[in-house]
Amino acid sequence: MKIFYEGLHVDIGRARMDTPGCKNVAHLNNAGAALPPRPVIEALTEHLALEAAIGGYEAAEQNAAATEGFYTAVAQLIGANPDEIAYVENATRAWDMMFYAIPFAPGDRILTTTSEYSSNAIAYRQVAASKGVRVDVIPDDAEGTLSLDALDAELSRGDVRLVSLNHIPTHNGLVNPAAAVGRLCREHGVLYLLDACQSVGQLTVDVDEIGCDMLSATGRKYLRGPRGTGFLFVRRGILLMLEPPFLDLHSATWKAPDGYEIREDARRFETWERYVAGQIALGVAARYASEVGIEAIQDRVTSLAGLLRERLAAHPRTSVLDKGKRPSGIVTFTVDGHDPAAIKKAARERGVNVNTTSPRSQGYDTSALPSAVRASVHYYNTEEEIDLLLTALPR
Incomplete structure (x- = not known):
């Protein structure tokens, strides 16, 4: 095993040497897609080369x-069992497979947050229209985070089938109190789906500490895996109550002449055809994050994001x-009189990658601005790269 950290300190020089992209750009768009490390790149390209040499099936x-x-690498990363993990082609599909498998009935309620991702909100509305389900948005507390008191009150009212929220929103820098939500869901016996797209790897x-029943995540963001990869976690205790919205000969077994049997592990949510090179490389990315040390990564990301906020x-x-109350590695900001898209362009011209937020992704957040600059740091970033971004901002 490579040693990248001592205590809570990442070996930045070694991490950057392992990241070829660091030579080309100051990459502060990790909430979009992070720079992959060399072992991930090698795992991906080596398998693709093997496919070209001997054939895909072979x-x-x-x-x-x-x-x-x-399965083992991802399970170890999030404290799960390998049979509770499924490989899916992206985080959206992973989330969809879980959400649409829930047996909703007329009168059921879904509780979510103001910061929910619009893609998830669309799915809520579709199920509400087709199955007579109601969607209730929990208000924020004074600091802009999901109000736990309001959530507890809504759970106590009853008829809640699902609590569904994002761990870290895509368009602002907060971290939702996922573990506290999990405790309330267990107290009330309610299913809990966590969108961890921006938190896994950061x-x-x-999953046991958080208490979620289901979790979806992507490969391309803070986990530093390939695009077109993702995974889901589904707890053993609820697996058999969730029937996937579609099946194939991998997720189920054909019982001639007119029956089938769904497999009993999380792979019931997979399909036979998949991006094999991506799955291998995503496993490498999960092991790589574990080797660097998640606590060390978290400490480094929090420190860099705090420094960026101070300087901005x-x-x-x-x-x-x-x-x-708790900030993440996603930092959003505006500069008076200047369009965020123009700031993104000016930063790109100086060799700094940032992104912008958009109303299309802001869900129920009516307080969000139409657009803002989004800079998202990772552990391989440096103070010098933060300073370079500051030089690109208009004065």
Whole structure:
């Protein structure tokens, strides 16, 4: 095992040497897609080369152990069991497979947050229209985070089938109190679905500590895996009550002449055809994050994001927009009189990658601005890269 950290300190020099992209750009768009480390790149390209050399099916057979290792690596990363993990082509599909498998009935309620992702909100509305389900949005507390008191009150009213929220919203810098939500859901016997798209690979995520029944995540963001990869977790105790919205000969077994049997592990949510190279590389990314040390990563990301917020707050006419008691590695801001898209372009011209937020992703958050600059740091970033972003901002 490589040693990248001592206590809570990442070896930044080594991490950057392992990240070829660091030579080309100051990448502060990790909430979009992080720079992959060399072992992930090698795992991906080596399998693709093997497919080209001997054939796709034959390469899959030869690398079956590496494909299977994905389940163990991801399970260890989030404190789950391998049979509770499924490989899915992206976080949206992983979330969809879980959400649409829930047996909703007329009169059921879904509780969510103001900061929910619009893609999830669309799914809520579709199910509400087709199954007579009601969607209730829990208000924020004074600091802009999900109000636990309001959530407890809504749970006590009854008829709640599901609590569904994001761990870290895509458009502001807060971290939702996922573990506290989990405790309330267990007290009330309610299913809990956590969208961990922005938190896995950035924060310590332990499904037992959080208490979620289902969790979805992507490969491309803070986990530093390939695009077109994702995974889901579904707790053993609820697996058999969730029937996937579609099945194939991998997720179920055909029982001639007119029956089938769904498999009893989380792979009931998979399909037979998949991006094999991506699955292998995502397993490598999960092991890599574990080797660096999630606590060390979390500490480094929190420190860098705090430094960025301090320097932005001191910059002329700049407003930091992040909410909540606990900040994440996502930093959103505006500069008075300047379009966020123009700031993104100016930063790109100086070799700095940032992104912008958009109303299309802001869900129920009526307090969010139409657009803002989003800079998202990772542990391989440096103070010098933060300073480079500041030089790109208008004065």
